[in-house]
Amino acid sequence: MRARRAAFMRIAGCSAGLGLLSLVTGSPVAAAESDSPARAIVVDAGHGGIDGGACGAGIVEKTVTLDVAGRVAHALAADGWQVRMTREGDTDVSRLYESNLPTRHKRDLQNRLDFVRITRAVGVISIHVNSSTNSRDRGPLVFYDVHSEPGRQLAQGVQNALNGVAGSTQRAVGRRNLFLIRHAPCPAILVELGFLTNASDAARLKDPHYLQRAALAMADAASHALQMAAIPPPYQRHAEAVDWVKPSFGTFDKIRVQ
Template identity: 35%
Template sequence: MIPGKLLGPGGVGITRRSVAKQAPRFLLLAVGAYLFLLTSVCLWERIFFDCLSREVGALGSPLAGKLIVVDPGHGGPDPGVVRGGVREKDITLAVAQRLSHFLRQAGAEVVMTREKDRDLADPDLWDMKERKRQDLERRIALANRLRADAFLSLHVNSFEEADEYGAQTFYQAGSEESRRLAEAIQQELQFLLGNTERLPKAGDYLVGRLARMPAVVVEIGFLTHPEEKRLLQDPAYQSKVAFAVYAGLARFFAQGR
């Protein structure tokens, strides 16, 4: 090989200087390809979201006029589960915003307990245990005060071992309506996500004890599971989860309270 010269196709010599001159062009092509890919992904998500919105309009009559309180779990100084810089509070807010959009498209009135990175506790309350309790009490108190038809609290699950995965609903033991709501949402999560076989689970929860309406906690996946962690950060998957929760609500109200 001649020093300072590269052999191109057919043995044609290409000088290092000519390669250097082509570098800006290669960089421009690379940037162009990246922007094209980014635009394509965004466009696909928009089309996906619009299609779901049209489907909401067709299915939404059972929710017309219903008041739904959507509660994105955690917020402010409470990030919830954190793995590799990914925070539960950010994911729950993103899904809650999508869910609220679907519900409003269906004719429901929606109140979110938070619409940004904050909680409902007093700013000067620094004891985190007390702060979390006050925050939860105020979230459900808001729903009670508004006489909401349903209360949905969105969370992300975690486990010590990384093999646990799947969205799951939780309801207050002894509350028949909450059980029915949890079952309706779980059925849609199983059908639309196709990656969970979990069943609704009864328990004793502060939110459930205080709620005067059907109330469900939806753990939308495990941040400790590598694949589910990736999915939970995907805007298209967040829309899919939100639509599944919406469909469960529509099923619940279609069956009659």
């Protein structure tokens, strides 16, 4: 997604030409629907398949998000959490579940949200790469739903951890217009790892050692925050969601998660 001070910009060719769409099959969906762990964290790799996300400086967002999501998932699993990834390959999440929603973008967001609900997750970490028309914009940014205090705590913990790795001083940012983290029935954050439009950030986004350090820092901070935060019992929260009505996209029509 584009997080701040930047107009929508999609570089032609970045999101297409990646071959036939492939249905997401196998372990992510099967795992989500066959068991519902009480301590699952959803790690959401942004974009995928036909949707490359932002690109530039030799970086394609969907590739970086999948790389880092895997590192975060591995670290969380090592810390004892059940981990569910919305995608484990270069797949199109808009085709994860059947949906009548009219656009691929809406189906993508809805499917990620449905995945969170089905897995009964106690936390969501959605991973993205930022871009801006201002090449001086740099550093990691973590977003949370402005009405969620557990979400804010999770976001600030992860922001602090990323600041430590990146040498930045940002604060987590509260928003109301990010579909997944707004509607997730548990603390949820959207992590922008850095700006591919900034030379320093771009170099880091291509450095596996930096990505590993960032992933470990995120996982440690998320694990700590989700253990420490006053999280409502997941089954209580999800019991309320049995008759869950899919949220309207009316106010989100102009939202582009990039």
